[in-house]
Structure formats: structure tokens, C-alpha cells
Amino acid sequence: xxxxxxxxxxxxxxxxxxxxxxxxxxxxxxxxxxxxxxxxxxxxxxxxxxxxxxxxxxxxxxxxxxxxxxxxxxxxxxxxxxxxxxxxxxxxxxxxxxxxxxxxxxxxxxxxxxxxxxxxxxxxxxxxxxxxxxxxxxxxxxxxxxxxxxxxxxxxxxxxxxxxxxxxxxxxxxxxxxxxxxxxxxxxxxxxxxxxxxxxxxxxxxxxxxxxxxxxxxxxxxxxxxxxxxxxxxxxxxxxxxxxxxxxxxxxxxxxxxxxxxxxxxxxxxxxxxxxxxxxxxxxxxxx
Numbered sequence: 001x002x003x004x005x006x007x008x009x010x011x012x013x014x015x016x017x018x019x020x021x022x023x024x025x026x027x028x029x030x031x032x033x034x035x036x037x038x039x040x041x042x043x044x045x046x047x048x049x050x051x052x053x054x055x056x057x058x059x060x061x062x063x064x065x066x067x068x069x070x071x072x073x074x075x076x077x078x079x080x081x082x083x084x085x086x087x088x089x090x091x092x093x094x095x096x097x098x099x100x101x102x103x104x105x106x107x108x109x110x111x112x113x114x115x116x117x118x119x120x121x122x123x124x125x126x127x128x129x130x131x132x133x134x135x136x137x138x139x140x141x142x143x144x145x146x147x148x149x150x151x152x153x154x155x156x157x158x159x160x161x162x163x164x165x166x167x168x169x170x171x172x173x174x175x176x177x178x179x180x181x182x183x184x185x186x187x188x189x190x191x192x193x194x195x196x197x198x199x200x201x202x203x204x205x206x207x208x209x210x211x212x213x214x215x216x217x218x219x220x221x222x223x224x225x226x227x228x229x230x231x232x233x234x235x236x237x238x239x240x241x242x243x244x245x246x247x248x249x250x251x252x253x254x255x256x257x258x259x260x261x262x263x264x265x266x267x268x269x270x271x272x273x274x275x276x277x278x279x280x281x282x283x284x285x286x287x288x
Contacts, residue, residue: 048066049066052119053119065233066234079267080149083151083152083277119265120262120265121196124141131176136170138168138172143163143213145262147159147255147258147259148266149161159180160179160255161180161266172240175240180249182251183251185253188212193258196258222245224241225241226275227241
């Protein structure tokens, strides 16, 4: 073998070795990537699972749908409840100062979960109306509706129930519940009912529509009060419930308008587990 031929053979072998090493390196990188943990990006607002009022994602299974929702199945102070036995008590005074405010009406799910699947129709306020329970101050965040009512009285459901959700600076929640029965047309709800969002995920914002929240409440100020929870996931406890004993009225047409959009969005009543439901004649002031 002459020198020139040997040189060509060595050059060819070197090229083959380099190519082989390159392929081995690429294969090693691919194997390393394959062994890395798989990650999945979650779209904003979809971190929590879907929940509903029926079937496999209904109230019976809420506590198993998310690791953040165990109170839904394990909590001992859950809402809503059936109100049948009450205790007379000297309770902290209730004072509400409601100011007409501009409305943002949203058709959506549980806001904390950011899921727009038609769980309710909620009215958000741009101004914080105030509720005082004793010395603690709360601001109205929003109110929304359930049909039929979530709370019952002596086992009886009302056609609808309104929940007015308030929050204190310390982060405590207080919800004023108002039963709604069929009766006369209620003009106080016209600014809301004439603009009900008709489809899931839609939001209506009205710059010039105002509602005096006080006009949505019954004239009687007698209440039931108890310690409970949110009635939707995550079912957090430590919520002060104030249920007005006297219902307000909506016409059958007004009730039907809501039910045509939202179908049966009530959680079944929960065990009392020894909790007391107290009541008194509350003297409400500054209702203007």
C-alpha cells in the first residue's frame, strides 16, 4: 500500500468516526430529553377543574374534584342549611349604608375559580356599599342569584334566592341572603333584568345604569344568622350568614327570565352539625 492510498483510507475512517460520534451525541441528547419530566402549560383561568350542579361534577363530588376543595365534602360548617329551629338572641346590630352605584353585570361561574360556565348571573359593583355588623365594617362586592333557593325554611324552597356578598378589610366574608317568592312585578329589578346576559361568558357593562341596593331588600329587618360557608367550590368556611326572614317578590315573568338562562343552580342543604341558628328583630339604620 503506497503512502497516498493509506492517507485516503485514514481520512475516510476519520470521517466515519466523526459522523458516528455525532450521531451518538444526538441520540444521547434525545434520550436525555425523553427522560426529563413532562410539563404542561395551563391557560390562565383554567387552573381549577370544571364543576356543575349535576352528574359526576355535581355537589356530591365537589370535594374530590380538586385538592383545594376538601371542605366541600369534609367541612362541618357548610352552607346552605334548612332553617327549622331557631334561638332568640341579642345580636350585634346590623347597619347597612347602600349608595346607588354603577353596575357591571356578568354571566359566569364561581369568580374565584374564573370559570365561565353559566353557574349564575352576578352583579359587580364599582363602588363599595357598606354593611356594619357590630363594630366590623364590610363592603358589598357583588350579588348573585340561585333558583330554586339554596336555603330552605321548614324544608320549603323559595323560587329564587339572592346572595349579597360582603368582605371586611380583615378578609372576613358576610353574605346577606334574600328569599324571592312569586308575586307582583318588582320594578326595582328592572335595570338589571332588562339587561340580563343571555349567553355564557358574556359581560354587560352599563355606564349610566344605577341601582339603589336598598330597594332590593324587604322592608322587614328580621333575620336568621348562623356561621357557614360558601355554597360553591371551594366551600370555604368562616362565612357569616344573614338571611332575611321576609321574602321579596318577583313576577312569574321575572323569575322565568332568570330560569330561561340559568337552570337549577342550588346546592343541596347541608347538615347543621350542632350549629345554632339565631334570630332577632334587627334595627337597621342609615338605609339611604
